[in-house]
Amino acid sequence: MAIVDQKRSALPVPYAMDPTLPDRVPKERYFDPDFYRLEVDRLWPRVWQMACRLEEIPRPHDFVEYEILDQSVVVLRTDDMGVRAFENACRHRGVRIVQGRGTCESGFKCPFHGWCYGLDGANSGIPRRKSFAPHNVEPGDVDLVPVRCEVWGGCAWINFDNDAPPVRECMEPAATILEAWKVESLRAEKWYAARLPVNWKLAIEAFVEMYHVVVTHPQLDIPGMRYSLRPGAPFDPRAFINAEIEYLQAMSDGMDGMVHANDVRVAEGLRGMELPADPELAISTWNRALNDAVMRWHRERRADIPDINELDEHGFNETFYPCFPHYFVLPMYSGASSYRFRPLGPEETLMEIWSLARFGEGEEPVTPTPPEVWECDDPRWPPIPAQDFSNIPRQQKGLHANGFEYMRLNERLEGHISNLQRTVDGFLAGLPYERLLPALHVVNVAPFDKPVLDLGF
Ligand code: FES
Ligand SMILES: [Fe+2]
Numbered sequence: 001m002a003i004v005d006q007k008r009s010a011l012p013v014p015y016a017m018d019p020t021l022p023d024r025v026p027k028e029r030y031f032d033p034d035f036y037r038l039e040v041d042r043l044w045p046r047v048w049q050m051a052c053r054l055e056e057i058p059r060p061h062d063f064v065e066y067e068i069l070d071q072s073v074v075v076l077r078t079d080d081m082g083v084r085a086f087e088n089a090c091r092h093r094g095v096r097i098v099q100g101r102g103t104c105e106s107g108f109k110c111p112f113h114g115w116c117y118g119l120d121g122a123n124s125g126i127p128r129r130k131s132f133a134p135h136n137v138e139p140g141d142v143d144l145v146p147v148r149c150e151v152w153g154g155c156a157w158i159n160f161d162n163d164a165p166p167v168r169e170c171m172e173p174a175a176t177i178l179e180a181w182k183v184e185s186l187r188a189e190k191w192y193a194a195r196l197p198v199n200w201k202l203a204i205e206a207f208v209e210m211y212h213v214v215v216t217h218p219q220l221d222i223p224g225m226r227y228s229l230r231p232g233a234p235f236d237p238r239a240f241i242n243a244e245i246e247y248l249q250a251m252s253d254g255m256d257g258m259v260h261a262n263d264v265r266v267a268e269g270l271r272g273m274e275l276p277a278d279p280e281l282a283i284s285t286w287n288r289a290l291n292d293a294v295m296r297w298h299r300e301r302r303a304d305i306p307d308i309n310e311l312d313e314h315g316f317n318e319t320f321y322p323c324f325p326h327y328f329v330l331p332m333y334s335g336a337s338s339y340r341f342r343p344l345g346p347e348e349t350l351m352e353i354w355s356l357a358r359f360g361e362g363e364e365p366v367t368p369t370p371p372e373v374w375e376c377d378d379p380r381w382p383p384i385p386a387q388d389f390s391n392i393p394r395q396q397k398g399l400h401a402n403g404f405e406y407m408r409l410n411e412r413l414e415g416h417i418s419n420l421q422r423t424v425d426g427f428l429a430g431l432p433y434e435r436l437l438p439a440l441h442v443v444n445v446a447p448f449d450k451p452v453l454d455l456g457f
Contacts, residue, residue, distance in 0.1 A: 013038065015032060027399045038428050039428065046161045049068055049159065051064075051156045051157060052066060054155060055368065061104050065096075075149060075156050087144060087146075097144070147159075152167045153183045181316060188365070189365055191369075192381075193351070193374065199347055204420065206388050206392050208320070210449055216387050237282050240283075245271060255385070257356070258330055273286075291312065301363070318331075319332050319447075322446075326341045339351065350373065352371075376389035415451040416443075419450070420443055422457075426457055
């Protein structure tokens with residue numbers, strides 16, 4: 001259970017998590033400007049950030065701009081279908097050379113005075129070059145500044161720290177499991193964006209535990225469903241199947257994805273199947289039959305899908321895989337939801353939600369365009385995010401109450417919050433990667449209801 005070494009002292013970070021009380025989160029971590037500043041200086045410059053989905057830049061010379069805090073990065077698809085990234089700042093007087101996204105022919109031209117850069121970021125032209133003093137236009141010193149960029153899991157990732165271990169290594173063990181689940185063959189079908197008036201960690205923490213589900217999402221609390229079965233209570237296989245299908249439908253409608261509508265239809269086709277009277281056997285029989293049917297449906301359409309029964313046998317069947325600090329994949333059957341969070345200020349966050357699905361070759365949807373950013377109370381939100389978004393602005397306000405000092409976490413069900421917060425402290429304390437990497441390997445582990453765990457610091 002709660003296995004934290006109580007002898008270790010707190011890291012030299014203001015409002016640090018107390019290692020002797022890792023189930024308490026000081027409230028200042030969610031709004032204090034100095035704490036936020038420390039994250040800006042010491043966390044975000046050292047972590048892998050999901051910069052874009054690869055289908056946003058499907059062809060050579062396609063580019064997108066990724067913004068984090070006051071930094072802007074151009075992510076470019078190269079001729080060999082690789083990806084590279086540069087700081088989005090002209091070396092002359094600093095103008096951002098691109099805005100948004102697009103396709104370039106042979107490079108970029110700054111809109112101010114026309115300095116040019118090739119696809120490799122090298123400076124390829126300076127109008128009236130000879131009129132500059134030589135020390136200001138020295139070759140090699142006027143190229144776009146490269147940013148580390150790697151591809152993993154269907155996304156391009158950037159990191160401002162050249163010493164960070166590779167992205168895949170930082171995302172373990174989620175990386176291995178998501179690869180086995182063929183995360184890279186998913187395509188974005190829908191894309192939403194929300195402006196949330198809350199701290200970025202508070203936003204994330206609304207989605208990392210199941211403790212809130214019964215109260216916040218009552219439509220998911222369906223009697224007879226596998227999660228509601230009580231040991232020894234009478235079991236009705238027919239009612240069980242109906243409850244499972246009702247749950248899948250509620251998830252699919254509620255998230256506008258995650259459980260793909262096609263998978264719900266596949267499940268619907270199994271409604272009449274016979275199940276054993278023993279609950280455990282019934283659940284495994286149902287799972288296997290639904291997995292088989294979902295795989296068959298996709299293979300008939302030549303969509304790339306792994307053997308999800310085999311993954312179940314390996315325990316690779318959680319519905320939540322975090323990639324610290326700001327990205328999640330939430331797989332269910334053939335599809336997934338995926339989230340990205342970016343701070344816009346101490347108490348403001350941009351959250352994006354993608355609905356990911358598998359398509360046959362040539363059937364992929366068109367490249368998604370960035371969504372309009374909706375406020376969290378926008379009536380267009382699907383029901384599940386709408387319910388989550390109804391709580392967190394109230395929570396952010398409540399944290400400021402004079403008598404409220406710290407969040408008190410359920411150490412068994414809300415441990416992920418403590419693990420995430422203490423990993424943040426590791427970065428803020430400037431720990432070396434030898435010590436951060438093992439912590440990342442603890443925090444990037446499913447499932448939702450995870451206890452407080454030892455991170456090694
Ligand atoms: S600022 Fe880019 S060319 Fe002058
Ligand atoms: Fe929720």
